[in-house]
Amino acid sequence: MTQIAQQHANMDETLMLEYGKGNDTAFAELYARHKGPMYRYICRQLGSKQHNKAQELFQEVWVRVIDNRNNYTVEAKFTTWLYRIAHNLLIDEHRKNQVRGEHLTLVSDEQDEGILAFHQGKQEGSVHNDFLQQAIKHCVELLMPQQREAFLLRHEAGFDPSQVCEIVGAKPETVKTRLRYAMSQLRDCLQRKVGATEVGGEREI
Amino acid sequence: MSKQFNDDDIIKLYQHNTDDLPPRQLDEVILARAAQEVKVDEKPVNTKTNRWWPYSGIAAAMVAVVVLAPWQYDQAPVFVSIESADINGITQAHTAVNEAELTINKARRKVFSDEQVIAHETTQSIAASGPQLEMTDQPQVESIVVTGMTVERAVPEHRVHTIKPASSALYGIALSEPLPEFAKIIIKLGNNDQQGAEEELIKLLEEKPEYHEGIPEPLEAVYQALLKNGKLQRPLQ
Incomplete structure (x- = not known):
């Protein structure tokens, strides 16, 4: 972690302590820093189909931060504490969905094919990156939940593997394995999609 | 042939356009909630919430007064009547006791005078017959009837002086056995000591003239002989 990142992290804890003393401006600053990564983390975890649920959980995470402002102590990084709250809420949500017989990562083939069809005629143009x-x-949505969580925490929120271990409560080897499998799955998925698009393009041509 | 993606490509591709943000409405809700909670903390402690303490204390005191007041109302007239009755009763009782004391004193004087007479007679009878005056130690009870009210009280010990008849000679009854002083004289007479018996009898009657009334029969002849020859004189009544 660089010196600037360390100072930034220290500022998070300072801001949270300030908010605990009654400074709501400190919370606004804290919220502005972390709302984007946190929101994307929750949205990616729940999938595009549960956008409303993602917003609900996002709000719940910050409400818990607000409610625990007086109990917060600098035992770990603020972001570790913040994402651990989100992780616990997501675990609860996954369990509820499993009871209901739903699977968050289930993305239908029709949706997959629809995305491909949408970009099929544009891939040769400047919007090729948009397709990718x-x-x-x-x-990412197609990844297994644990692999997706490790990938998002590592590359979306920017945590070190050790911090990911602390958030998800797993051993470092386990997290590394999940990350390795996640990258492998994403690589295969992208190659499959790009290959399918090329095949479709040739057909269209 | 499809493109090969390495890890860096995948990461860059993912992070390239990750600009999804929560809706502004959600931001406002969360920030408003945060500001509201801080204002709640900054509010001074509302003392109105603690005002139920004095109210409850006053209510408890009123309940105690309401519960205990009837007892006072019931007892207060009784206290007044008792006080007035005490004053009247004490006055009447005091008057009655004074009257009773006067009556008792009169009765005592009368009894005392009788006792003096009796004591005098007793003294005389003792002198004559030699019985001892016995005082009873048992307390007795004086009973005084005052206007229908009976008052009984223990008589003090120093005032208890019941006089038992010391001797039957007090009532003029002859003794069945002579007194010890006479017995000695009778013994001398039995031993044919006529002169010694006469001297002894004269000496005894000079010392105790009351014995003139109780001369035993064995000495009656000696006594009459002494009266006749003038060696002994009967005392004046």
């Missing part, structure tokens, strides 16, 4: 970005997001 849509594809990578879709591939």
